[in-house]
Amino acid sequence: MNNVFKALNDKTRRDILELLKKEDLTAGQIAEHFNFSKPTISHHLDLLKQAELLTSIKKGQFVFYSLNTTVMDELLKWMLQFTAEALPVMKPKTARYEGK
Amino acid sequence: MNNVFKALNDKTRRDILELLKKEDLTAGQIAEHFNFSKPTISHHLDLLKQAELLTSIKKGQFVFYSLNTTVMDELLKWMLQFTAEALPVMKPKTARYEGK
DNA sequence: TTAGTATTTAGATAGTTGTCTAAATATATT
DNA sequence: AATATATTTAGACAACTATCTAAATACTAA
Numbered sequence: 001m002n003n004v005f006k007a008l009n010d011k012t013r014r015d016i017l018e019l020l021k022k023e024d025l026t027a028g029q030i031a032e033h034f035n036f037s038k039p040t041i042s043h044h045l046d047l048l049k050q051a052e053l054l055t056s057i058k059k060g061q062f063v064f065y066s067l068n069t070t071v072m073d074e075l076l077k078w079m080l081q082f083t084a085e086a087l088p089v090m091k092p093k094t095a096r097y098e099g100k
Numbered sequence: 101m102n103n104v105f106k107a108l109n110d111k112t113r114r115d116i117l118e119l120l121k122k123e124d125l126t127a128g129q130i131a132e133h134f135n136f137s138k139p140t141i142s143h144h145l146d147l148l149k150q151a152e153l154l155t156s157i158k159k160g161q162f163v164f165y166s167l168n169t170t171v172m173d174e175l176l177k178w179m180l181q182f183t184a185e186a187l188p189v190m191k192p193k194t195a196r197y198e199g200k
Numbered sequence: 201t202t203a204g205t206a207t208t209t210a211g212a213t214a215g216t217t218g219t220c221t222a223a224a225t226a227t228a229t230t
Numbered sequence: 231a232a233t234a235t236a237t238t239t240a241g242a243c244a245a246c247t248a249t250c251t252a253a254a255t256a257c258t259a260a
Contacts, residue, residue: 008105027207060206073184076183084170126236136220160227
């Protein structure tokens with residue numbers, strides 16, 4: 001879980017995830033979308049893979065990357081415990097004001 | 101939004117959020133739960149505040165910290181765009197296997 | 201086999217982060 | 231006013247991170 005938060009703590013990596021929402025892309029195609037060197041993007045892809053937010057398959061000389069939504073589901077579950085929806089007990093507390 | 105991911109990218113800070121799920125606590129009470137110096141915890145609280153994940157109110161010599169679930173709601177929304185539920189189109193793709 | 205393309209690995213570097221101790225600030229109590 | 235308690239600020243330092251260039255690896259095509 002630590003790896004997931006680490007992976008998401010970077011705008012470029014979050015942008016990569018958004019790119020892959022539409023379709024799978026090769027490392028090179030992903031790199032084209034950014035003003036960073038290919039090794040830099042490769043490194044970001046590696047961190048996303050370590051967090052299991054991406055999977056990759058090699059096809060010939062290309063490596064295709066895909067989103068893996070499984071981890072997002074887990075993260076979602078973690079997050080839900082903090083939402084107002086999930087903590088109805090807290091609503092009155094945060095709504096109440098004391099003193100003027 | 102960047103600040104939120106940054107704030108969540110630390111186990112201690114995530115633990116602080118979980119602590120505050122139950123009840124509001126003072127900086128000192130929060131610090132008691134960890135084996136770090138008070139300045140270190142104060143710094144973590146500051147980052148959580150910058151991300152607007154916490155609010156604080158000073159009462160006399162104490163500073164009470166509370167969860168702010170609003171930002172979590174936004175984050176939740178960001179995350180939802182990646183879940184399998186939200187991307188039905190992708191399900192067949194990830195389920196399909198090619199070659200053996 | 202040689203040359204070209206796609207991607208990753210290695211190593212370097214500047215900037216960021218988490219932690220500490222010491223000191224400062226703010227409030228409460230005597 | 232002096233002392234004690236709660237918290238934050240300041241400054242230092244080791245560890246980690248994002249980036250780069252150069253080189254290595256893997257595959258394709260001639």
